[in-house]
C-alpha cells in the first residue's frame with residue numbers, strides 16, 4: 001500500500017499548536033487502520049523563517065512541495081512581519097501556482113454546538129469561494145502629485161474562465177450531493193463591471209444544470225439571510241472577498257473560528273491541494289495552549305476526503321462530534337477548560353474506535 005505523503009507547514013502563532021493535534025489524529029488512524037498509511041514532512045516556513053532569512057520560504061519552496069499528495073497548513077501572521085509579506089509570499093504563491101482555485105468551506109453546525117441564533121434548525125451548507133482572482137489582487141497602487149491628494153487604486157480581476165470554473169465546481173458538487181439550489185453572492189447593482197460579468201457567467205453555467213435552481217443574492221442581503229435563515233442554504237458560490245466575509249460570518253453561526261475548516265482545492269489534481277482552518281494565527285491566544293484544534297482536525301478530515309478516503313473523513317467528524325456532545329474535554333471558546341492537546345488526544349482516542 002502506498003502511503004500518502006503530506007507536507008506540513010505549521011506556520012505561526014496557534015498554527016503549530018493546532019496542526020500538531022491534527023497530525024496526532026491522522027497518526028491514530030494510521031496506527032489503527034491497516035488500509036491506510038500516511039507520512040509527514042514538516043517545513044518550518046513562516047514568520048520566524050522570514051525574520052532569519054528575509055523570505056517566507058526558500059526560493060525553491062514550491063518545487064519542494066509540488067510532489068506531495070496534499071499540504072496541511074497552520075496559519076501565518078506575526079506583528080513583526082507585514083501582512084503583505086506573510087500573505088503574498090507564502091499563502092498566495094501556493095494557492096496560485098498550485099492552481100487551488102476552489103476554496104471549500106463547510107458551514108455545518110455539529111451536534112452539541114450551541115448556536116448564537118434562536119434557530120434550532122440544522123445549519124449545513126457548503127461555500128465555494130473563488131480563490132485565485134477577484135478582489136484580492138496586487139494590481140493597483142498609490143497616485144499623487146502632492147501628499148494631500150494621495151489616492152489609492154485597487155483593481156479587481158474577474159475573468160470568464162475564472163468564474164466559469166468555480167461556478168461549474170459548485171454546480172457539479174450540488175449535483176453529486178443531490179442538492180437542489182446554488183446561491184450566488186453578487187453586487188452587480190453597484191459593482192457594475194466585474195460583478196456583472198460574474199452574474200452572466202454564473203447564469204450561463206447554471207443552464208447546464210436543469211435540476212438545480214440558481215438563486216442570486218446581493219451580498220448585503222445575503223449576509224442578513226445567513227443570520228435570518230441559514231437553514232435555507234445548500235451550496236453558496238462567491239468571489240474571493242465575498243466568500244471570505246461570508247464564511248467568517250458562517251463560522252460564527254456554527255461555533256466560531258475554532259470550528260471552521262477549509263480546503264484549497266486543485267480540482268484537476270495536477271498539484272497538491274492545501275487544507276487549513278479558516279482562522280489565522282490568533283496572536284491573542286498563541287502560546288497559551290487554549291486554541292481550539294477542531295477546525296484544523298476537521299480540515300485534515302477534508303484532506304482525507306480529497307485523497308479518496310471519505311470513510312475516514314466521516315470517522316474524524318464523528319469523533320469530533322462525540323467529544324463535543326460529551327462536553328468533558330472542550331477548549332474555553334466552547335465553554336470548557338481543557339487544553340488544545342487534551343482536545344486533540346480525546347478526538348484521537350475516539351477516532352480509533354471508528355476506523
Ligand code: ATP
Nearest residue numbers: 076077257258279280281282283284285291292333
Ligand atoms: P491573523 O492576522 O493571523 O489572521 P487574527 O488576529 O486575524 O490573526 P484570527 O486567527 O483570525 O486572528 O482570530 C480572530 C479571533 O478568533 C481571535 O480573537 C482569536 O483568538 C479567535 N480564534 C481564532 N482561532 C481560534 C481557535 N482555533 N480557537 C479559539 N479561538 C480562536
Ligand code: MG
Nearest residue numbers: 279280281282
Ligand atoms: Mg484573521
